[in-house]
Amino acid sequence: MVKLMTPEVRPTTANSAGTFTVSVAPKEGSDAAHQVVASPVIEARDVTICYGGTLAVRSVSLRIPERQVTAIIGPSGCGKSTLLRAINRMNDFIPSMSITGSLLFNGTDVYGAKTDPVELRSRIGMVFQKPNPFPKSIFRNVAWGAKINGYRGHIEELVEKSLRQAALWGEVKDKLHDSAYALSGGQQQRLCIARAIALSPEVLLMDEPCSALDPIATAKIEDLIDQLKSRFTVVLVTHNMQQAARVSDRTAFMYMGELIEYDATDLIFTKPKQQRTQDYITGRFG
């Protein structure tokens, strides 16, 4: 199902036309975000993803730093969600999907023969576009994943801790056994974040987490993302440029399956090097 190239035979086209790695010289007076990502948590090397005959992601190479928020922006259909879902192998469920190149998580190949996707997903959590709580109580939504993964500790404490980290505890502490469906959309999305962090992952992938939410709920999630980056590496896919500018440390701009530019967020939004980035962030297309 998944075609893989070994790193040895992989063509080194990391800097070929249309693809830009992060090997940009550090800027003067640079803070951490401006540095080249030396030891990335996630590294894509020349990743190409197809669905059947359709090319969704074309030889993308990028390195995602630890405990920062990395945003992937771009117009609809640019391949940003596909790339995100490749990281925790959620694309495996699409039978026609094929991927070449290599995708490394802490140096090990995500698509390697020894990688168990189920185990991988305990270390790389995910939050989806539309809140998708289970039709269970609030408590069981958070406890379920941890229990099924053999959590041995005090489950009530874990649920409280996770809900606190997701900035939801105060709103739900008196109705933990009510159905999760009784919560508002924004609360449901924070519940989904709580559910993901209850497994103590290293990385949180967020696939347009605010696209179904109103501005107030969005602001709460954005504040939360800012807090989460002290513990987790966050990769955020968004079609909302303001959101990327507000919450991310680094931004990758994708267009038509290609990574056009990837740099510190303030540079992308103030001094983009590529004309297409410039056009997109100034609203000339997309």
Added chain:
Amino acid sequence: MLTVAQRVKERGVHAALLACALVSILTTLGIVWVLLTESLAFFQQVSPWDFYLGTRWAPLLEPRSYGVLPLVCGTFLVAGSALLVAIPVGLATAVFLSEYATPRMRGAAKPVLEVLAGVPTVVYGYFALMFITPHVLRPLLPGTGVFNAASAAIVVGVMIIPTIASLSDDALRAVPRSLREGAYALSTTKFEVSARVTVPAALSGIVAAILLALARAIGETMAVALAAGMTPNLTANPLASIQTMTSYIVQVSLGDTPAGTIEYQTIFAVGLTLFLITLATNLVAQRVMRRFREVYE
């Protein structure tokens, strides 16, 4: 503006379509009418009390007795045991089709299920009588009769597997993909997702499928008439010969019982009872199904 000719044609089409629609409605009303009037004549001679609570069914032999419970018991013995066969196999098939099978496997497996549903029921009955009883049940359980409820239950079970599998598969596939993805993203295996998320979420649809299959098993005639025998028997022993409501109706219909006699009227009383049981099962199934549709709106 329509011309006169067009208008006449439209009216004609309207009337023809209405007439076709009325055929099935009038047939149903006619059946209910016949069942009710003939049963009424029967209940004027036998009290409903004796009929529904009597434990001996012997309308054709002296001394006559009209307690329908042995037939009801035989019917539920066969239908209930059939569900014991059909639920595990049908549900496992549905989970396989919706959660595990690739689209190609699914494409191959679905027509096979439909073939199973298309086998004439008399073939199933013959198969039970000529193969399952002599070559499977009797070597394993020597006390088994030539006619027995178990062989009928096994083939009726196989017969209703497609109903359970196909409708449960639909219910499982109606569970939103986002729910499955949410579960997979929490580091769970396919089996955990199926058993803990998808099947519970589709449970009302699955229950409805089981109830519809039960209605079919209760109404099944040929297979049970052939395999289970013609002995009204108030028993829970599946190895004994029994008689179901449907096989009794076959027995009397095929015999030379004159119309208008009380023996003749018994089949309408039994038929009405059967009709009410399957109607109730279908109504409950529909109600459960409707509730299930509302869950994920």
